[in-house]
Amino acid sequence: MDLKKIIEEREKWESGILKKFLEKAPERKDFKLDFGPKIERLYTPEHLADWDYLDKLGFPGQFPYTRGVYPTMYRGRLWTMRQYAGFGTAEETNKRYKFLLSQGQMGLSVAFDLPTQVGYDSDDPMALGEVGKVGVAVDTIEDMRILFDGIPLAKISTSMTINSTAAILLTMYQLIGEEQGADPKILRGTVQNDILKEYIARGTYIFPPQPSMRLVADVIVYCAENMPKWNPISISGYHIREAGSTAVQEVAFTIADGMEYVNWVTKRGVDVDKFAPRLSFFFAAHNNFFEEIAKFRAARRVWAKVMKERFGAKNPKSWMLRFHTQTGGSTLTAQQPLNNIIRVTIQALAAVLGGTQSLHTNSYDEALALPTEKSVEIALRTQQIIAYESGVTDTIDPMGGSYYVEWLTDTIEEEVWKYLDEIERKGGMTQAIEVGYIQKEIADSAYKIQMDIESGERVVVGVNKFVDESEEINIEIMKVSEEVARRQIERLQRIKSNRDNSKVEEALDMIRKMAEKDESNETNLVPHIYNAVKHYATLGEIVQALKDVFGEYRAPTII
C-alpha cells in the first residue's frame, strides 16, 4: 500500500467531491470523544502510518494480547453468562439461582445486601431498612448453606461481589464446599476484594486504607496457597465508570489499582508469578460502541506491558488481563424502560467484540428496582442471541484492523499511560486517593456528562429527546418486603443461642491478637477468620473484632 498515493487521493477527494458536498449539506455537528479528542470524518491507512501489526496486535493468546487472551477465543468456548443476583433471604435467592441455571446461565454471581458488605449483622441499628434490599443477607455460615443448597460448588463457578468482608464470605464458601465434599483446590470463582475502588467510587469500605490493603493481600496470598483456581480479586473499573468517569479514566484508575496490589503483595516477599495469573478484572460496557471495544483492547495491552516490563513477570498468564463485564447501569433510563433492552444489547455486543471472559447484562427495569424474573430472563436471552445467532463469535477480534478502532485503541492507550505517569508522580494510587485526586477527576467528569445532558448536546432517548410527555411509567416492579429483616433477625438469634459461645469468643480473640501483629504471611488473618466462621461467629462480630484493632475509616467528602 502506497501511503503517498493514499494521501494524494485523499486530498483530491477533499477538494473535490467532499468540498462540493459540504457546501450543499454541512455536517450536523463537531464530533468528539468524552475524554477529549476530536473524531475525524474518516479513518484511513494514514492514521496507522507507523503502525506495526506484530507490535500492536500480534496473535490471540500472545503478548500483548490486544486480540484476546486465548488462542481460539469464542470459537473454543463462549464467555460465561453470569447474572449478578441476590435479594431478601438466602431461600429466595437460592430459588432465583436455580431458575437462572435452568435457563442456561453458566455461572453464579452473588449480590449481598449492604449490611453484609459493610460489616453489620441484620439486627444492627445501622442495618435499618437495608436488610435484603440490594442483595441477599448473610449473617452466618447457616445463610450461606441455604444460599447454595442443592447447587454443587465443585461444578459451578461463583463470583461474589464482596470487598471489605471478602475474607469472611470466602471462607464461608470454602466451608460449604468442604461440607459438600469439594476440595478447596478445585473450587472456582471470584471475590471482588478490591478495596481501593471502594474508597474511590463504591463506598463499602470499613477500615482505613493500610489495614484494608493488608486484608486484600491476605486473601490473595491465602488463595495462592489454598485455592489455586480461585480469583482472589476482581480489580474493578465498573464502579469508577458508573460514578461518572470517562472510558480512559476507567482503564487508567483500574490498572493503577492493580499495580498497587501487585506492589503490596510482592513487598510481602511473594513472587509475582505466584499470584498474578489469578488477578482478574471487571469493566463496564457503556453506549459508545467503538470506544468501548477499543477500551477493552487497550486495557489488555497496557496490563500486559505493565506486568512484563514493570514487574518483570515471566509467566505469560501473569500478563493476561482476563475480565468480567457488566453493561452500564447508569445508562439505563426509568423513562420508556423497554428501550433499555436495546441499550443493553449494544453494550453487550461491545463487551463481546472486546473479548470479555464473562458478562452480566442488565435488565430493563433496573433504573427503578432490582429485576423481576421476567426482565432478567430477557437480559440473559440477549446474551444467548448474541452468542448463538449474531455470528460475532465466529472469528477472533473481528474489529482488529479497522482504521478507526485501531486508532481509538492506540489513543486510549496513550491517554492511559499519561494518567499512570501522573498517579506515579503523586506517589502511587493509595496516595492519590488519600488526597482526593482520583475522586475529584471522576466527579468532574460526572458533572460534565450531566451538563451535556442538560444542554441536549448529549442525547438520552426518552429523557432529553423523543420524550413521551404523556408517559406513565407502568412496569412490574420487584419489591423486597420488610418482613425479610424480621425473618433474618429471628434466624440470627436462633443461631446465637445454639452455638458454643466460648469457641466463638476464643476465635474472635485470636483474630484480634493476629490483627495486632505486623502484616506478614505468617500473620495472615484468613485462616483465623475461617475458624471463627466455622464456629458460627457472625459477620458483624468478626468485623467488630477487626475494628477493635484497625479502627474505622471516615472518608473526606469531595463534591
Added chain:
Amino acid sequence: MKKRILIAKVGLDGHDRGAKVVARALKDAGYEVIYTGIRQSPEQVVETALQEDVDLIGLSCLSGAHIPLFKRVMELLKEYNLNIPVFCGGTIPPDDVPVLKKMGIAEVFGPGSSLKLIVEKVRKLLGEGEDNGGNT
C-alpha cells in the same frame, strides 16, 4: 445571605454520583451546600441539619431502603420540632412517590430528573419567586 441546603446520603448506600451532581448544581445556582458524605444514619442527618442550621434538606438513597429510612428522618424532624422542607431523589419506583409525599416529603426526583427542574423546585421550596432569579 445565601440559603443553606443539606444534601444527605441516608443508609448504607454508597452511590453518590447523583447526590454530588445535585450538590454542585445547587452550588452553581448560588446556594450554600453542605454534603454529608455517604453512610449517614437518619439520626446523623437530622443532627447535621440542626447544627448547620439549613433551610432545606435533600435526601438521596439508591438501595431501595428509602421508605423506612426517609420515614425515620421525617419522624426525627418532627421530634426535634424542625420545620425544614425536605426533597429526595434516587431509584424510586413510581408507586412509592405518593407514599413519600404522604410522609411530608415535598418533592421526589426519580432517575432522569433534570438539574434545571431540581433547581426550579428548590427555589420554590425556599419560597423564592420565579423571577427573583438567582441568589447571587
